[in-house]
Amino acid sequence: xxxxxxxxxxxxxxxxxxxxxxxxxxxxxxxxxxxxxxxxxxxxxxxxxxxxxxxxxxxxxxxxxxxxxxxxxxxxxxxxxxxxxxxxxxxxxxxxxxxxxxxxxxxxxxxxxxxxxxxxxxxxxxxxxxxxxxxxxxxxxxxxxxxxxxxxxxxxxxxxxxxxxxxxxxxxxxxxxxxxxxxxxxxxxxxxxxxxxxxxxxxxxxxxxxxxxxxxxxxxxxxxxxxxxxxxxxxxxxxxxxxxxxxxxxxxxxxxxxxxxxxxxxxxxxxxxxxxxxxxxxxxxxxxxxxxxxxxxxxxxxxxxxxxxxxxxxxxxxxxxxxxxxxxxxxxxxxxxxxxxxxxxxxxxxxxxxxxxxxxxxxxxxxxxxxxxxxxxxxxxxxxxxxxxxxxxxxxxxxxxxxxxxxxxxxxxxxxxxxxxxxxxxxxxxxxxxxxxxxxxxxxxxxxxxxxxxxxxxxxxxxxxxxxxxxxxxxxxxxxxx
Amino acid sequence: xxxxxxxxxxxxxxxxxxxxxxxxxxxxxxxxxxxxxxxxxxxxxxxxxxxxxxxxxxxxxxxxxxxxxxxxxxxxxxxxxxxxxxxxxxxxxxxxxxxxxxxxxxxxxxxxxxxxxxxxxxxxxxxxxxxxxxxxxxxxxxxxxxxxxxxxxxxxxxxxxxxxxxxxxxxxxxxxxxxxxxxxxxxxxxxxxxxxxxxxxxxxxxxxxxxxxxxxxxxxxxxxxxxxxxxxxxxxxxxxxxxxxxxxxxxxxxxxxxxxxxxxxxxxxxxxxxxxxxxxxxxxxxxxxxxxxxxxxxxxxxxxxxxxxxxxxxxxxxxxxxxxxxxxxxxxxxxxxxxxxxxxxxxxxxxxxxxxxxxxxxxxxxxxxxxxxxxxxxxxxxxxxxxxxxxxxxxxxxxxxxxxxxxxxxxxxxxxxxxxxxxxxxxxxxxxxxxxxxxxxxxxxxxxxxxxxxxxxxxx
Numbered sequence: 001x002x003x004x005x006x007x008x009x010x011x012x013x014x015x016x017x018x019x020x021x022x023x024x025x026x027x028x029x030x031x032x033x034x035x036x037x038x039x040x041x042x043x044x045x046x047x048x049x050x051x052x053x054x055x056x057x058x059x060x061x062x063x064x065x066x067x068x069x070x071x072x073x074x075x076x077x078x079x080x081x082x083x084x085x086x087x088x089x090x091x092x093x094x095x096x097x098x099x100x101x102x103x104x105x106x107x108x109x110x111x112x113x114x115x116x117x118x119x120x121x122x123x124x125x126x127x128x129x130x131x132x133x134x135x136x137x138x139x140x141x142x143x144x145x146x147x148x149x150x151x152x153x154x155x156x157x158x159x160x161x162x163x164x165x166x167x168x169x170x171x172x173x174x175x176x177x178x179x180x181x182x183x184x185x186x187x188x189x190x191x192x193x194x195x196x197x198x199x200x201x202x203x204x205x206x207x208x209x210x211x212x213x214x215x216x217x218x219x220x221x222x223x224x225x226x227x228x229x230x231x232x233x234x235x236x237x238x239x240x241x242x243x244x245x246x247x248x249x250x251x252x253x254x255x256x257x258x259x260x261x262x263x264x265x266x267x268x269x270x271x272x273x274x275x276x277x278x279x280x281x282x283x284x285x286x287x288x289x290x291x292x293x294x295x296x297x298x299x300x301x302x303x304x305x306x307x308x309x310x311x312x313x314x315x316x317x318x319x320x321x322x323x324x325x326x327x328x329x330x331x332x333x334x335x336x337x338x339x340x341x342x343x344x345x346x347x348x349x350x351x352x353x354x355x356x357x358x359x360x361x362x363x364x365x366x367x368x369x370x371x372x373x374x375x376x377x378x379x380x381x382x383x384x385x386x387x388x389x390x391x392x393x394x395x396x397x398x399x400x401x402x403x404x405x406x407x408x409x410x411x412x413x414x415x416x417x418x419x420x421x422x423x424x425x426x427x428x429x430x431x432x433x434x435x436x437x438x439x440x441x442x443x444x445x446x447x448x449x450x451x452x453x454x455x456x457x458x459x460x461x462x463x464x465x466x467x468x469x470x471x472x473x474x475x476x477x478x479x480x481x482x
Numbered sequence: 483x484x485x486x487x488x489x490x491x492x493x494x495x496x497x498x499x500x501x502x503x504x505x506x507x508x509x510x511x512x513x514x515x516x517x518x519x520x521x522x523x524x525x526x527x528x529x530x531x532x533x534x535x536x537x538x539x540x541x542x543x544x545x546x547x548x549x550x551x552x553x554x555x556x557x558x559x560x561x562x563x564x565x566x567x568x569x570x571x572x573x574x575x576x577x578x579x580x581x582x583x584x585x586x587x588x589x590x591x592x593x594x595x596x597x598x599x600x601x602x603x604x605x606x607x608x609x610x611x612x613x614x615x616x617x618x619x620x621x622x623x624x625x626x627x628x629x630x631x632x633x634x635x636x637x638x639x640x641x642x643x644x645x646x647x648x649x650x651x652x653x654x655x656x657x658x659x660x661x662x663x664x665x666x667x668x669x670x671x672x673x674x675x676x677x678x679x680x681x682x683x684x685x686x687x688x689x690x691x692x693x694x695x696x697x698x699x700x701x702x703x704x705x706x707x708x709x710x711x712x713x714x715x716x717x718x719x720x721x722x723x724x725x726x727x728x729x730x731x732x733x734x735x736x737x738x739x740x741x742x743x744x745x746x747x748x749x750x751x752x753x754x755x756x757x758x759x760x761x762x763x764x765x766x767x768x769x770x771x772x773x774x775x776x777x778x779x780x781x782x783x784x785x786x787x788x789x790x791x792x793x794x795x796x797x798x799x800x801x802x803x804x805x806x807x808x809x810x811x812x813x814x815x816x817x818x819x820x821x822x823x824x825x826x827x828x829x830x831x832x833x834x835x836x837x838x839x840x841x842x843x844x845x846x847x848x849x850x851x852x853x854x855x856x857x858x859x860x861x862x863x864x865x866x867x868x869x870x871x872x873x874x875x876x877x878x879x880x881x882x883x884x885x886x887x888x889x890x891x892x893x894x895x896x897x898x899x900x901x902x903x904x905x906x907x908x909x910x911x912x913x914x915x916x917x918x919x920x921x922x923x924x925x926x927x928x929x930x931x932x933x934x935x936x937x938x939x940x941x942x
Contacts, residue, residue, distance in 0.1 A: 062938050062939055065868065065872055130859065131864075134858060134859045135859055138853075138858070146905065157898075160894075160898065161891060161895060164894055165888075165891050168888075168891055169887065171871065171887075172883065175871040175875050176880075178872070179875055
């Protein structure tokens with residue numbers, strides 16, 4: 001019932017917005033209220049979590065094709081639900097200071113997207129998962145197409161086709177796997193996980209499944225849609241894409257690849273880690289060379305996700321636990337950074353570093369908050385990224401020392417480009433600009449975000465307790481390596 | 483049987499009503515007749531029966547297709563009063579011809595005899611040749627009529643040739659006899675292969691499979707929109723039903739499977755790739771129907787008689803696919819007519835601009851129906867495509883299906899591009915005028931597409 005409420009609250013609020021078309025302030029207020037409601041629900045689920053997977057709803061839909069309505073969550077799903085619920089109030093809140101257009105429509109689209117994302121993380125049936133996976137794309141598609149920046153049409157279409165290509169490949173894999181289950185077929189994750197497909201099948205099935213998630217995150221070489229899309233999208237769209245939708249890829253790896261094609265995963269493990277790390281390094285180097293703040297953050301996101309993907313594929317408790325923990329940390333970080341990018345754009349009028357610099361004396365409080373967030377981005381101890389990076393690094397080390405070395409280089413590069421970005425935005429001779437420091441509304445956004453960063457940084461167990469049990473379960477299912 | 487007679491008589495009644503030149507009574511009478519026919523079919527739902535010395539066989543497949551075609555025709559006729567209101571053509575004859583053609587469709591869904599196949603095919607086609615030329619003073623309409631007639635005659639000739647060859651082998655027109663012959667060991671040879679192939683050519687022409695698709699864009703574009711709607715929906719359903727009955731009784735030998743694979747691949751490729759470049763909405767819908775034929779052929783391809791009862795799964799999928807496709811297409815063509823009027827007769831994809839601002843509900847309907855054609859989840863189109871996925875994968879056509887997946891991706895692109903237009907600001911000054919009846923039909927189509935997507939069990 002509670003899970004159904006998570007789906008229905010944003011859906012109802014979004015429909016209400018579309019039907020009533022209220023004024024901007026009312027629309028945002030309603031959207032914010034709805035997201036706070038869902039936040040309260042997920043926080044309560046988080047608080048009540050006792051390590052046992054929950055199935056809340058199980059209902060036949062079209063039994064002949066394995067389609068069933070099954071909603072539930074395990075620790076990993078709950079982590080994703082919490083992430084979505086925690087970040088969406090901030091996404092909606094961004095609209096107050098950085099509005100993109102018709103507020104009722106924008107907020108309705110965002111709420112629909114939230115509902116679909118909740119659905120993705122709750123679905124316990126592969127087809128249901130796929131349905132929500134695709135549905136989450138449609139509101140974002142319209143958001144980008146309507147309110148994107150330069151070349152929005154071409155970029156949005158490319159993004160859309162890229163993701164749909166992955167999606168269709170995933171659907172193909174689901175159909176294939178479902179038909180392999182004993183009749184009557186079932187596409188429930190539990191039924192698919194019980195499959196024992198031959199290695200040869202798993203080798204190609206791994207890729208038809210992984211394609212969808214690799215594009216979604218994205219990791220090298222499936223990333224070419226990402227920097228353009230993130231840069232062009234309105235801030236709220238970028239936040240949803242980078243902070244939450246990218247995590248659908250991570251989540252997909254955990255629920256699809258490990259249980260259904262374990263042999264295939266083991267077979268491709270080294271290769272995937274290698275391309276992920278290469279992509280992460282590549283993105284870090286490119287990020288360093290960016291002259292555009294938003295693009296820099298976009299590449300940094302790709303770099304972080306590459307490391308997370310690599311850690312997930314190490315298939316040991318440190319790697320998987322760290323990668324999953326980091327989804328939360330990275331989500332919060334992305335919302336922070338893109339909020340700051342939007343905030344600067346509002347004041348300076350562009351995203352180029354050339355137009356920034358020397359702002360610290362005029363914006364001291366903002367500079368402090370920004371510095372704390374940068375500290376999080378470069379994994380300073382006591383910030384939430386630190387435990388995650390440490391775990392992932394450990395996981396890589398256990399697997400292969402050279403890979404761990406790549407991870408270290410990555411951390412150093414990350415520190416370089418983020419500090420460099422801070423320097424170019426904030427430091428330097430005083431520009432004597434006319435605009436003022438972060439105002440009340442902006443503090444209202446940034447202070448809670450920074451508080452989360454340190455809260456989770458000091459008590460990482462808040463997040464780790466969710467992933468412990470499921471990660472152990474995954475590890476127990478490791479097949480003997482071929 | 484009574485339903486068949488009813489529809490035929492209804493057509494004649496239409497002709498007589500035409501004498502009094504009172505256009506407004508035509509559609510209600512026709513729709514009442516169609517509803518009566520639906521009722522007649524529905525009462526005989528679960529009772530398979532043979533007619534005319536078992537030249538017709540009304541089994542579950544035939545009944546569901548028949549009801550589907552009747553429902554779609556009724557929806558199209560509901561659009562009729564508005565469409566024909568400002569036309570001075572012979573409206574009664576148009577209704578009558580569509581009803582006659584519908585009889586052909588019903589026969590195609592139920593034949594069990596090759597002679598009846600030929601008759602059904604002609605009864606379906608000949609009224610269409612006339613209907614395509616409905617706009618007497620339009621060059622395009624005349625071109626459409628002539629083109630359709632000549633190419634259609636060729637296809638018919640091929641089919642007749644195939645039937646003759648098959649007859650020479652079995653000594654009977656009966657499909658059951660043909661099936662027996664095919665099942666017997668050593669059933670192969672040039673005559674048989676050519677016979678099967680020629681019949682398939684005729685059937686492939688009617689559903690617009692590549693390379694027999696050349697008539698589609700021109701005929702769709704030239705014909706009056708109402709007739710185009712009828713062709714894209716009822717004729718498509720009839721064509722596919724006829725195709726299935728033939729394929730199902732042959733058991734799909736390897737030689738036939740090979741040509742069917744080529745047909746499928748070519749249809750998927752050409753339909754989708756050509757649709758990418760279309761700027762005229764009617765031509766876009768023509769190529770979209772070609773591409774949907776490709777998916778339907780893919781489903782047909784799996785009907786190889788491997789397992790008992792597999793044919794009925796294929797038949798069910800075909801029915802679900804064509805029916806929901808027809809629902810979406812009918813709604814889209816009505817929306818197209820509304821937009822065309824608002825843009826002084828223009829037919830390019832941009833005519834939907836401004837729909838969202840003028841009439842948000844209709845824009846959402848347009849979006850839902852286009853997404854259904856594209857196969858996005860929660861619409862019937864997704865369930866339809868997923869069923870085809872399951873069939874094709876289950877039958878082991880993995881690579882063909884992989885190709886189909888890529889083509890489905892292209893399909894999403896061109897449908898989305900049309901949907902996007904509706905949400906852009908208006909260019910023209912014309913207003914979108916929607917009669918109450920049209921609004922109801924569009925809404926019904928949209929609700930159908932969404933409801934069957936959410937509860938597919940209703941149709942399967």
